[in-house]
Amino acid sequence: MKNKWLKWLLLLFVILGITLVVLYREQLDAEALRAWLESAGAMAPLLFMLIYIVGTVLFFPGSVLTLLGGALFGPVLGTFYNLTAATLGAMLSFLVARYLASNWVMGKTGGRLKQLINGVESEGWRFVAFVRLVPLFPFNLLNYALGLTRINFAQYSIATYVCMLPGAIAYTYLGYLGKEAATGGEGLVQKSMLALALLATVAFLPRIIAYFRQGPMLSVSDLKQRLDAGENMLLLDVRTPADYIGEQGHVAGSVLIPLEELEQRLSELDGYLEKPVVTICRTDRKSGKAAQILAKNGFADVHVVKMGMTDWIKNNYPTV
Numbered sequence: 084m085k086n087k088w089l090k091w092l093l094l095l096f097v098i099l100g101i102t103l104v105v106l107y108r109e110q111l112d113a114e115a116l117r118a119w120l121e122s123a124g125a126m127a128p129l130l131f132m133l134i135y136i137v138g139t140v141l142f143f144p145g146s147v148l149t150l151l152g153g154a155l156f157g158p159v160l161g162t163f164y165n166l167t168a169a170t171l172g173a174m175l176s177f178l179v180a181r182y183l184a185s186n187w188v189m190g191k192t193g194g195r196l197k198q199l200i201n202g203v204e205s206e207g208w209r210f211v212a213f214v215r216l217v218p219l220f221p222f223n224l225l226n227y228a229l230g231l232t233r234i235n236f237a238q239y240s241i242a243t244y245v246c247m248l249p250g251a252i253a254y255t256y257l258g259y260l261g262k263e264a265a266t267g268g269e270g271l272v273q274k275s276m277l278a279l280a281l282l283a284t285v286a287f288l289p290r291i292i293a294y295f296r297q298g299p300m301l302s303v304s305d306l307k308q309r310l311d312a313g314e315n316m317l318l319l320d321v322r323t324p325a326d327y328i329g330e331q332g333h334v335a336g337s338v339l340i341p342l343e344e345l346e347q348r349l350s351e352l353d354g355y356l357e358k359p360v361v362t363i364c365r366t367d368r369k370s371g372k373a374a375q376i377l378a379k380n381g382f383a384d385v386h387v388v389k390m391g392m393t394d395w396i397k398n399n400y401p402t403v
Contacts, residue, residue, distance in 0.1 A: 132168040139172025153258025166251040180230025208238035215246035253281035316359035332402025
């Protein structure tokens with residue numbers, strides 16, 4: 084009974100805190116917070132990290148605090164304080180979710196949350212690393228959602244700390260640069276170029292991650308073998324409807340979603356997030372782009388058919 088009351092009190096505190104942050108977010112003055120922390124002397128780092136940890140649990144925008152950390156403590160110490168506090172806040176949110184609701188949620192999951200749970204259970208820390216590097220989910224919400232899965236807490240914590248590092252470096256440096264610009268610091272051109280390079284690197288990470296999440300290319304003979312064996316996989320044809328007409332035809336059982344519509348229709352493919360997905364087009368170019376989109380959006384086993392329908396027809400395989 085006592086344990087039940089503790090859960091209800093904790094839940095009430097979290098809901099109340101999040102509600103207050105959402106309602107009064109516009110009134111939260113980052114400049115006043117910066118001035119207060121600057122006046123705190125040696126206690127400033129500890130107070131800043133405490134605010135960041137509580138803010139993460141209560142859905143305060145992490146980007147605001149990260150920029151503030153860079154302005155207050157510089158690019159090196161600022162990155163350390165930001166990254167450590169964000170990770171501790173993420174760990175606390177994770178534990179709150181696991182303590183309050185993990186057993187209840189396991190029987191009531193669906194949609195995007197089910198995708199996340201399935202992904203974690205099949206890939207473990209690698210999935211956590213992926214979603215930290217590629218922001219499929221909002222950071223604060225993701226911390227709670229991951230607590231509803233069965234992932235090991237230590238794996239979650241380490242993957243979070245390591246894989247948030249690139250973003251922490253870039254945005255901390257941006258906060259530092261903002262202060263330098265406001266106070267007339269030296270070497271602003273060079274510092275600005277470095278900031279742009281860091282941001283470009285972070286922006287390019289999803290492409291790199293998507294590339295490494297793609298499986299090996301399949302020949303049409305490999306594809307035919309797997310189809311004949313009745314493997315449970317999705318064959319995704321990303322040509323336009325007009326390309327189905329005439330000698331090209333299409334493979335029986337393939338799903339037609341043109342490349343241009345794929346990102347808007349990903350929800351139609353949720354059942355294959357952890358199953359093999361094979362993209363096919365006339366050759367490799369469009370199917371390769373489709374595979375990148377799928378991998379970037381959490382699909383775990385994506386392959387491209389080499390030379391696609393061109394080789395399929397050359398091998399006299401049937402079309403409809």
